[in-house]
Amino acid sequence: MLTQALFRALDKKAIWLVAILIAVAILVPASNLLLPNGHPLRLPNYAVPLFGKYLTFAMLALALDLVWGYCGILSLGHGAFFAIGGYGMGMYLMRQIGDRGVYANPVLPDFMVFLNWKELPWYWHGFDNFWFAMLMVMLVPALLAFVFGFLAFRSRVTGVYLSIITQAMTYALLLAFFRNDMGFGGNNGLTDFKEILGAPISADTTRAALFAASAIALALAVLVCSMVVNSKLGKVMVAVRDAESRARFLGYRVEYVKLFAFVVSAIIAGIAGALYVPQVGIINPGEFEPANSIEVVIWTAVGGRGTIIGPIIGAIMVNVGKSYFTGAFPEFWLFALGALFVITTLFLPKGIVGLIGQYRTLTTKREQHDRSAPSPADVEAGADPQPKAAE
Amino acid sequence: MRSVNRMIAGLGIGAMTMGAVTVPALAQDETIKIGVLHSLSGTMAISETTLKDTMLFLIDEQNKKGGVLGKQLEAVVVDPASDWPLFAEKARELIAVNDVVAVFGGWTSSSRKAVLPVFEELNSILFYPVQYEGEESQRNVFYTGAAPNQQAIPAVDYLMENEGVERWVLAGTDYVYPQTTNKILDQYLKDKGVAAEDIMINYTPFGHSDWQTIVTDIRNFGSAGKKTAVVSTINGDANVPFYKELANQGIKAEDIPVVAFSVGEEELAGFDTTPLVGHLAAWNYFQSVDTPENAAFIEAWQTFMGNPDKVTNDPMEAHVIGFNLWVQAVEKAGSTDTDAVLDAIIGLETPNLSGGVATMLPNHHITKPVLIGEIQADGQFEVVSESDLVPGDAWSDFLPESKLIEADWTAPISCGNYNTETKSCGGSIAVAAQ
Amino acid sequence: MTFSRLLATLTVLLGTLLAPAYAQTADAELTQLVDALAPGSFKDREAAIAALVATGDTRVVPLLQTLAEGDLYASEADGKVVFITGSGATLGLVDPVTLAELGEAPKADLEKVKVNNSLRRVIRTAIGQLTLLSDDPRIRRSAAQSILHDADPANLELLEGSIAAETDPQIRQIMETARAVIILQTDATLEDKQAALPLVAAIGGRDALTLLTGALTNSPDELKPSIQASIDGLARDRAVWDAAQNVWYGISLGSVLLLAAIGLAITFGVMGVINMAHGEMVMLGAYTTYMVQETIRQSAPQLFDYSLAIALPLAFLVTALIGIAIERGVIRWLYGRALETLLATWGISLILQQSVRSIFGPTNRQVGNPSWMTGSFELGGLSITWSRLWIVVFAMVVFIALLLVLKRTALGLQMRAVTQNRRMASAMGIRTPFVDAMTFGLGSGVAGLAGVALSQIDNVSPNLGQGYIIDSFMVVVFGGVGNLWGTLVGALTLGIANKFLEPYAGAVLGKILILVLIILFIQRRPRGLFALKGRSVEA
Structure with missing residues (x-):
């Protein structure tokens, strides 16, 4: 059955995407590591973790797209799952420092030593083991998503109400992680990592490996997501998105469908966070900022929600733009970013992917396109336009 | 570099990043580049924007005096947007892409913590101008703000x-x-x-x-x-x-x-x-400190900003001191090479605007009047x-764990966290050196 | 505050009217003592003040007053202490003893005689001592109050004398209270202390608690039970008042939340636009206030107390127009795609923030409190600050006005019609585009009004709006989207809950708890406190 699902998932588009990602996972590290310095095709060292970061953002956007684009749940708190995954990885990396911290304490991370903590808090135990940490990276976001989703979907919290309480969730976590007493390093977060799985974290090979891991993880996420959306469950998800009540009346347990999507999405976001941390070298509560989560929504929208490739393109484009503008026009880049969002929503309601689709509709028949890529915008526009229905 | 540029442009993802790379690269031989890493947007812009202006002012003044080592200085300004991971990314960009020889920047401890590994890895120099909690002394960082x-x-x-x-x-x-x-x-x-x-x-x-x-x-x-x-x-x-x-x-x-x-x-x-x-x-x-150095500084600063009401503050002074020390160190070393500057700068002196002399101590902090x-x-x-x-004392004497630790970046100790009891360098550097 | 202002205006009177009542010291001797103020440390200066006070000379009072205000200077050349007149690079000099003009000197040649907090305290007591026998009852009253405030046993004799001479019963009571406070501190006899106790307890409130707690340690054992009883009584009162104080703080925080959220209750609650630029409208309102105050400062300083009244309509207009522009330019294309409004308004908010940062700079702008909004007053055991009180009143007025507009005007009717069923309303002949623009303008304008109020208690910086946007959404959603009453109740509930949690859990944990409570509450009532009923709900 799994192979069947896998087979179904690998439609033409997904195959291409996965193939490209795997090619990137091989070619980028190869170009960085194998080509001599100064070779015209060599990717400079600084670019590897930077591109790796974009890929983890793409993964986060994809995770959000699974719940928003396909299931109609607009989460304004997906950054929280990403950050928790990041903290999981961060805790592992902190424990790896061992007695090489500035106080040479073999067990306690530096920030605990200078705040005079005597022993490791219980929730830090086990994180010296990589596999345990990776398990937690998936399990904790999943558990949070499960509890939160179970409560919310069971009592049929929908639309903006759901969006706002997801925002409340990430905001509460932000405040909590800021507190030094939480034992996560307060606002400074976790940093000064030394090595991962025995490999020095700043070595070019480690960087390249992390990049490759991010690309492959993204490819896997693409696979999982297309498996889900192409399965029967995926169709129900779309049904829930487009007409929740109708889906419920048809006998589907809407809350379980949503819960499933939410939990899968949280796990993907958690993994993305875990890959993000070693590549940027720090995790701190800033990742919980509600504004960050809103940005993820924007990447997804810019790329085109309700598609697999859209959020990936959106996340990479917006972040490349951000990297460039903050360096080239430090005083004015917010204008550019703001204008991008306004223009995207006004002129590209289906995102960049939609633009390609629009271009195609000019050349091919319109119905064909409509059938292949239904997007919420279509449906909403077709329905009775009720602004109050702020879903 | 150019062909990489083309390749990535071909891929359609990185074209814009590279644009920033190549343009300043042309001017590389004529100027010495200094990175300015202060948030110009987001929550910290309120404090940090002035520091960016301070650096532009100082660099401008130095250029009027003929620059350093006969070359003009050039400021490379980026906006890390009060976003700590972006600080790390921008620091890397400044050092690796723009080839700056030193960076002046940061405000919150989080921003400093975020960029520390980058400076260590790429072996560059950071001047951090804000009072902070101490408990740190890193080889590549100079703390020109106050320790507790x-x-x-x-x-x-x-x-x-x-x-x-x-x-x-x-x-x-x-x-x-x-x-x-x-x-x-x-x-x-x-x-x-x-x-x-x-x-x-x-x-x-x-x-x-x-x-x-x-x-x-x-x-x-x-x-x-x-x-x-x-x-x-x-x-x-x-x-x-x-x-x-x-x-x-x-x-x-x-x-x-x-x-x-x-x-x-x-x-x-x-x-x-x-x-x-x-x-x-x-x-x-x-x-309000009444010294001739301060009066001259305030006047020049207000003229530079074109605003006679522009105020000055403590972190600005820290940048002034840090910048002057860096200029001296470069001239003493005869090069902008990181290791040479790190060696040359210790023990150098420059007048504080508030009186007395700021000396760069072996622990990378400076002397200040309170x-x-x-x-x-x-x-x-x-x-x-x-x-x-x-x-400035990097390691507080009032915290039990740091009482015994001292920082001294001169030979023979050369360590940011030297344990005076075991007479050994307690942290990562010792392991790396072995 | 009033104390120092009072003294400032009356010091001139003192020199002329009351001079005969006091001892006169020879000019030369006094000048010598005055010049002793300039050199040395703060401790030396304290001794010099004591020597001056010991003369009992009335001319010392304006001198000390000037010193306390930091306006006393000394010549750098010969150390002579002088008053100064005028401002700028060259200042006029006046002899502090003879009040004779001494010509002019460049500012650079003068050095300020510095004071610090402890010197200011010493001066306050000293002036109290010197003016306790003044002929002017107002001066005597403030003198008595400052003696009471400092309660220095050294003043006991002086007090005894002035109580005997005092004719005004109110002032005498203050003096007797001061004596009682001092007696409790000293080794006076048991009877004296017993007599003093009720007087001190009668001061009431926190001050009495402070004094009695202090007295408890050095009192004879016989007296301790009665002091303890007074303390317990006062503490019980305090507990009741503290609870009331918490309620007031909650109402005050709630009204700030209400103000911040009420514009959003229109744009988001009524229109369904997820308006992330709402916070920036609040910020623009605050900046309008700043502009108004700047203009007033430069051209008509006497109007400063009316600055807020002038700023209100302007802020409403400015933000309403910007709101209408946003609606016409962007949002009208997005009706029926509510979530997309989130993205577009987020973009707009970035642009607005950065525009303000470019125009006004990233730092805080100074927005002053008009005089009727400064200070506080006591209401029973409650201490209520004027600024908070006015903000509560203002929030209620805005709320009621908005309610009336929605329920009692034709525009309000059309607004409700359009938001409930756009097509039907359109079919009935309502110009929906116009109504949309007006509604969004109204919501934005109200946000601008909130900005005027918030400029009084918070930073006026480009980040102002960001600090309120999340809270505003919480309030609207908690109260129930589309219902103004919900917003009111939601804001007040959250405000009061926050203030009751804060003392126990701390400010940080309190805020986290509130967020968790909101999340749990929404699970119980998925449509907020006041859920809208009807067909439009399940769209």
Whole structure:
């Protein structure tokens, strides 16, 4: 059955995407590591973790797209799952420092030593083991998503109400992680990592490996997501998105469908966070900022929600733009970013992917396109336009 | 480089990043590049934008004097947008892509912590201009702001001696700098014989704007019959509503003085200080300090900004000192090479704007006088106490774990966390060297 | 505050009217004592003040007053202490003893005689001592109050004398209270202390608690039970008042939340636009206030107390127009795609923030409190600050006005019609585009009004709006989207809950708890406190 699902998932588009990602996972590290310095095709060292970061953002956007684009749940708190995954990885990396911290304490991370903590808090135990940490990276976001989703979907919290309480969730976590007493390093977060799985974290090979891991993880996420959306469950998800009540009346347990999507999405976001941390070298509560989560929504929208490739393109484009503008026009880049969002929503309601689709509709028949890529915008526009229905 | 550019442009993802790379690269031979890493947007822009302008000013002044080593200096400004991972990314970009020889930047401890590994890895130099919690000395970083012993402890001493304070409120924003400072102060006060019930510690979230309850608590705490003072490590934005509430509830400096470590001329520019006259701040520099160096600096700065009301503040002075020391070190070393500059800079001296001489110590901190100022009605501070030069102490003597640690980046120790008891370098550097 | 202002205005009177009542010291001797103020440390200066006060000379009072205000200067050349007149680079000099003009000197040649907090305290007491026998009852009253405030046993004799001479019963009572406070501190006899106790207890409130707690330690054992009883009584009162105080703080925080959220209750609640630029409208309102105050400061300083009244309509207009522009330019294309409004308004908010940062700079701008909004007053055991009180009143007025507009005007009717069923309303002949623009303009304008109020208690910086946007959404959603009453109740509930949690959990944990409570509450009532009923709900 799994192979069947896998087979179904690998439609033409997904195959291409996965193939490209795997090619990137091989070619980028190869170009960085194998080509001599100064070779015209060599990717400079600084670019590897930077591109790796974009890929983890793409993964986060994809995770959000699974719940928003396909299931109609607009989460304004997906950054929280990403950050928790990041903290999981961060805790592992902190424990790896061992007695090489500035106080040479073999067990306690530096920030605990200078705040005079005597022993490791219980929730830090086990994180010296990589596999345990990776398990937690998936399990904790999943558990949070499960509890939160179970409560919310069971009592049929929908639309903006759901969006706002997801925002409340990430905001509460932000405040909590800021507190030094939480034992996560307060606002400074976790940093000064030394090595991962025995490999020095700043070595070019480690960087390249992390990049490759991010690309492959993204490819896997693409696979999982297309498996889900192409399965029967995926169709129900779309049904829930487009007409929740109708889906419920048809006998589907809407809350379980949503819960499933939410939990899968949280796990993907958690993994993305875990890959993000070693590549940027720090995790701190800033990742919980509600504004960050809103940005993820924007990447997804810019790329085109309700598609697999859209959020990936959106996340990479917006972040490349951000990297460039903050360096080239430090005083004015917010204008550019703001204008991008306004223009995207006004002129590209289906995102960049939609633009390609629009271009195609000019050349091919319109119905064909409509059938292949239904997007919420279509449906909403077709329905009775009720602004109050702020879903 | 160019063909990489083309390749990635072909892939359609990185074209824009590379644009920034190649353009300045053309000018590489003629100028020495200096990175300016201060947030120009987001929550910290309020404090950091001035520091960016300060750096542009200093570089401009130096260029007028003929630059350094016969070359002109060029500032490379980026905006890390108050986003800590973006600080790391931008630091990497400055060093690896723009080939800057030194970076001046950062404000919050988080931003410094975020960029530390980058500077270590790429072996560049960071000048960090803000007072901070200490407990750090890194080979590639120079801390030109105050360590806790250059700000917090002298301020408490002043209150004890001159105001006879016996009861203490340690109020701060809930993050690392206030927590550490308060931990140090708590220990220090207890060592001085202050009872535990005479110390109240209170934390508030970032950007806290409703201070009614806390100000009332302070008033209640202050009405126990003993002279009470507030030691405030409240951060940036939250200060204005805090002081407004103090003023409105009629807490006067004569009754319960508040001494702040993060409130300077820039912060006071946001409100009418008449009701706050007499509240204190501890810094190493005030605009009102009456020295010829300071007068000249203020005048040149206001001319550069084209605004005769532009204020100066402590972190700006830190940049002035850091920049002057760096210029001297480069000229002494005859090169901008990181290792040469790191060696040359230790022991160099430059005048503080607030008097005395700033010496770069082997622990990468500097000597500073500690000034206690009282807020005046015109938004300036009047110095009521000035100490001799205090050498910055990276590792506090009042925290049990760091008592034994010293930093010394000169041979033979060359270590940021040297354990004086075991006579060995306690941290990562020792392992790396073995 | 009033104390110092009072003194400032009356010091001039003192020199002329009351001079004969006091001892006169020879000019030369006094000048010598005055010049002793300049050199040395703060401790030396304190001794010099004591010597001056010991002369009992009335001319010392204006001198000390000037010193306390930091306006006393000394010549750098010869150390002579002088008053100064005028401002700028060259200042006029006046002899502080003879009040004779001494010519002019460049500012650079003068050095300020510095004061600090403890000196100001000493001066306050000193002036109290010197003016306790003044002929002017107002001066005597403030003198008595400052003696009471400092309660220095050294003043006991002086007090005894002045109580005997005092004719005004109110002032005498203050003096007797001061004596009682001092007696409790000293080793007076048991009878004296017993007599003093009720007087001190009668001060009431926190001050009495402070004094009695202090007195408890050095009192004879016989007296301790009665002091303790007074303390307990006062503490019980305090507990009741503290609870009331918490309620007031909660209402005050709630009204700030209400103000911040109420514009959003229109744009988001009524229109369904997820308006992330709402916070920036609040910020623009605050900046309008700043502009108004700047203009007033430069051209008509006497109007400063009216600055807020002038700023209100302007802020409403400015933000309403910007709101209408946003609606016409962007949002009208997005009706029926509510979530997309989130993205577009987020973009707009970035642009607005950065525009303000470019125009006004990133630092805080100074917005002053008009005089009727400064200070506080006591209401029973409650201490209420004027600024908070006015903000509560203002929030209620805005709320009621908005309610009336929605329920009682034709525009309000059309607004409700359009938001409930756009097509039907359109079919009935309502110009929906116009109504949309007006509704969004109204919501934005109200946000601008909130900005005027918030500029009084918070930073006026480009980040102002960011601090309120999340809270505003919480309030609207908690109260129930589309219902103004919900917003009111939601704001007040959250405000009061926050203030009751804060003392126990601390400010940080309190805020986290509130967020968790909101999340749990929404699970119980998925449509907020006041859920809209009807067909439009399940769209």
